[in-house]
Amino acid sequence: MSVSANKVVHPQTNSVLAGLEPAVFFGFFEELSAIPRGSYNEKQVSDHIANFARARGLEVYQDEIWNLLIKKAGTPGYENAPTLILHGHTDIVCESDEGVEHDFENEGIKLRLDGDFIHGTGTTLGADNTVGVAFAMSLLASDDIPHPPLEVVLTVQEEVGKGGAQHFDGTKLTGKRLLDMNWHDPKSLFAGCAGDISAHFRIPLQWSERPNGQEAARLRVSGLSSGHSEFDIHLERANAIVLLGRLLRLAIKEGDISIAKLEGGVNRYVIPGEAEALISFDRSVSGALRSKIEAEAAAIAAEYSTSDPNLKITFEEDPGLFFSVFSEKVATGAVNAMCLLPNGVQSRSLIVDNLVESSNTVALISNDQERIEITSTIPSAVSSRRYNIVDRIRQLSEVIGLGASVETFADCPEWPYNPQSRMLAAGRAAYEREFGEQPHVEVSHSSLELGLFRKKVPDIDMLSIGPEAFDVHTTRERLNHTTVEATWRLLKALLSELRT
Ligand SMILES: [Zn+2]
Incomplete structure (x- = not known):
């Protein structure tokens, strides 16, 4: 069975999005939104899409972690065009506002329409990447849109370290061109991204007995602007762990302090906005230590007055009892x-x-009884530079000694910007044809799943498009539904460009 993409194909009771255009897209968007689909919980949505495709006589491959590959032949005149891989991810980020009880395991997203925007109700919306999946389903359901042979790849676990793309069997793909639909700006084409890798720097802990009669304090850096470690790095914001290190070095030199605990950061993709140390010192140096730290804190506040106007450095005495401290070394x-x-x-x-x-x-620092661990995330558009930074981290562990070691994880290759890309040329031509002007071309310092497809399909040529969405991954996530029509037009124009 095939249906026309120009008709409302999913009349729904209690539909929130009924009446929005393109109706076929918003029908699928609403249908998908009703299915719970947080990362690792994608079986239901994967089965749903697989059944939808099988009902249309399409070839479906579903792997054991519920990644999907759906093949559709080229339309008349496009039978022998180069195959196009269409990519999106089925999982969404599950965040809710404080006080909102939402069972993401079993409940879909309650859509809310407010002017030009679609929101969740006290939760993330999941436009990232319901948008891509709904566009793919709109094309698979169509019989009147010219397109080359399609290989639709819908991955799982994108939001939790790109696990689905890591696992996906690339030998199933024959296409060498890929169009991703997880971009958030209808006025630009997305044409390249960095890769990244993370590294744990570990120092085995040796403990000493805390000297009797010492005073203690919690030295704390807070109120920093923080931000995403890849999207916001160019803003030169302060890093709470690095600043805490600077203050502790001063405290060791000036006050001969000991350290009992180190803690800071949120996760490996966030510039740490808070970090603290528990320190111990002799009563006799207390006053001098405090004034040295205050002077340094004033200097730091002045250095970062533009990027981090709310930076705060505090020295709280009486943080509680403790009996052991890190050895001096x-x-x-x-x-x-x-x-x-x-x-x-x-x-x-x-x-x-x-x-x-x-x-x-x-990004992170912590310690337990056994060791201190500092975690860094290193994005780069050039692999050799990424690995060189890792090597410098390793070199530092060698210089420090004390059994320090470095372990890397989550290595994801880059997607290098290629001004000669055929997909980019086709995207530009389609955009100009539809809108009478040139699109912006964006390249990002963030690391996306697409880098992994370069490892699976050497020489793959990729491009990404999408309607306007804001604050993805947060409960403020919203999709500007008035921009979907333009993206749908661009998508169709681009497909018609790809006959050769
Ligand atoms: Zn995302």
Whole structure:
């Protein structure tokens, strides 16, 4: 059975999106939104789409973690055109506002329409990437849109380290061109991204007995602007772990302090906005130590007055009882690592204006009884630069000694910007044909799933498009439904360009 993409194909009771155009897209968007589909919970949505495709006589491959590959032949005149891979991901980020009880395991998203925007109700919307899946289903359901042979790949676990794309069997693909539909700006084409890798820097802990009669304090850096470690790195914001390291070095030099605990950061993709240390020191140095830290804090506040106007450094006495502290050598080694690990922008692109090419964010610090662990995330558009930064981190562990070691994980390749790309040329031509002007071309310092497809399909040529969405991954996530029509037109025009 096939249906026309120009008709309302999913009349729904209690539909929130009825009446929005293109109706076929919003029908699928609403249908998908009703299915719970957080990361690792994609079986139901995967089965739903597989059944939808089988009902249309399409070839479906579903792997054991519920990634999908659906094949559809080219339309008349496009039978022998180069195959196009269409890509989106089925999982969504599940966040809810404080006080909102939402059972993401079993409940779909309650859509809410407010002017030009579709929102969730106290939750993420999941437009990232329901949009891509709904466009793919709209094309699979169509019989009047010219397109080349399609291989629709819908991955799972994108939001939790790109697990679906890592797992997906690339040998099932014959296409060498890929169109992704997880971009958030209808006025631009997305044409390249960085890869990234993360690294744990570990120092085994040796403990000493805390000297009797010492005073203690919690030294705390907070109120920083924080932000995403890849999208916001060019803003030169302060890093709470690095600043804490700077203050601790001063405290060791001036006050001979010991350290009992280190803690900071949220996750490996967030510039840490808070970090703190529990410290112990002799009563006799207390006053001098406090005034040295206050003077340094004032200098730091002035340095970061533009990027981090709410930065706060506090020295709270009486943080509670403790009896052991890090050995002197380990404390010095840890503070050296906090200060000397590469951090922030490392290089900028000379091809794309205002693009950071390589960076590092010292994102997390913690300790347990056994060790101190500092986690960095290193995005770069150039693999060799990414691995060179990792090697410098390793070199630092060798210089520090004390059994320090580095373990890397989550290595994801880049998708390098190629001004000669056929997909980019077709995207530009389609955009100009539809809208009478040139699109912007965007390249990002963030690492996307698409990098992994380069590893699976060498020489793959990729492009990404999408309607306007804001604040994805947060409960403020919203989709501007008035921009979907333009993206749908661009998508159809682009498909018709890809006859050769
Ligand atoms: Zn996302």
